[in-house]
Amino acid sequence: MADLYPPTGPYDSGYLDTGDGNRVYYEQLGNPEGKPALQVHGGPGSGAVRRPTRAWDPERYRVIRYDQRNCGRSTPHASDPAADMALNTTRHLIEDIERLREHLGIERWLLNGASWGSTLVLAYAQQHPERVSEIVLQAVTTTRRAETDWLYRGARAFKPEAWDRFRDVVPASDRDGDVYRLLAAYSRLMEDPDRAVRERVANEWLAWEDAVIADEPNGIPGMYSDRETDDRIAFVRICAHYFSHGAWLEEDQLLRNAGKLAGIPGVLVHGRYDMGSPVQTAWELAKAWPDARLHIFDDSGHVGGEALRQTVLAAIEEFKDR
Numbered sequence: 001m002a003d004l005y006p007p008t009g010p011y012d013s014g015y016l017d018t019g020d021g022n023r024v025y026y027e028q029l030g031n032p033e034g035k036p037a038l039q040v041h042g043g044p045g046s047g048a049v050r051r052p053t054r055a056w057d058p059e060r061y062r063v064i065r066y067d068q069r070n071c072g073r074s075t076p077h078a079s080d081p082a083a084d085m086a087l088n089t090t091r092h093l094i095e096d097i098e099r100l101r102e103h104l105g106i107e108r109w110l111l112n113g114a115s116w117g118s119t120l121v122l123a124y125a126q127q128h129p130e131r132v133s134e135i136v137l138q139a140v141t142t143t144r145r146a147e148t149d150w151l152y153r154g155a156r157a158f159k160p161e162a163w164d165r166f167r168d169v170v171p172a173s174d175r176d177g178d179v180y181r182l183l184a185a186y187s188r189l190m191e192d193p194d195r196a197v198r199e200r201v202a203n204e205w206l207a208w209e210d211a212v213i214a215d216e217p218n219g220i221p222g223m224y225s226d227r228e229t230d231d232r233i234a235f236v237r238i239c240a241h242y243f244s245h246g247a248w249l250e251e252d253q254l255l256r257n258a259g260k261l262a263g264i265p266g267v268l269v270h271g272r273y274d275m276g277s278p279v280q281t282a283w284e285l286a287k288a289w290p291d292a293r294l295h296i297f298d299d300s301g302h303v304g305g306e307a308l309r310q311t312v313l314a315a316i317e318e319f320k321d322r
Contacts, residue, residue, distance in 0.1 A: 029056070
């Protein structure tokens, strides 16, 4: 496998008008005549990486990365209470990806995503399998109820003091029982017209996200909260909106429909000690998707590690000539 490539910045950028008041930022890197590959960021609401890429061969790949609705450089930004979250659902995001593909004149593309990005990649690929050449996923999630319940309630078994603080942000009537009730209460608080309320609630949500992964192998303290205030607000507003609605996916939908991916080569990489996204989902997906290869790393959690990273790079290298 080749070493990392020299830093490569965008050769093109622009905004995709979705026709409903949203504008989705995108940029292209590498070779305009190269193999198309779409990077799908996590969160939801994290926004695309802004630094130059070094993972993709700039002579062989045409890499597209973009900011999903209402985050990053896309407008309107979710930190603005006027941004309409009713126009931001999984269906909207799938349509945006397909609209972007058509806008850029791409026939088929490789899809790459991590965490929430893997959920969105799977949802898009199952709806448009003829548009997907290969898939590379890290920290695999499908955003089914069991995963959401684990991340925002079950993981309290390891961090009870941090979870109590997370839970106690919402009214007492919403603290116990159904995890979606707890998340819906967070979502309502993130719609408060008082910016100070939204900032406080966002900070507490991110403190919990940080606590979950802080003690993993290669854990990064403050990974979620280390962003500008507007980006923190947007991230949490979008996350609470999506997760309180089960991402508008039927339970087990993405696992049940994995057969739609038949014929699409896939590489799944996952840290065994991923506290945010337990490895069970990646294991079940690999069993349901015959063309996927699963790699599990004992030295990694949600943020990965060197061996995991090298396996992702190897998959990208492998697929560039396919």
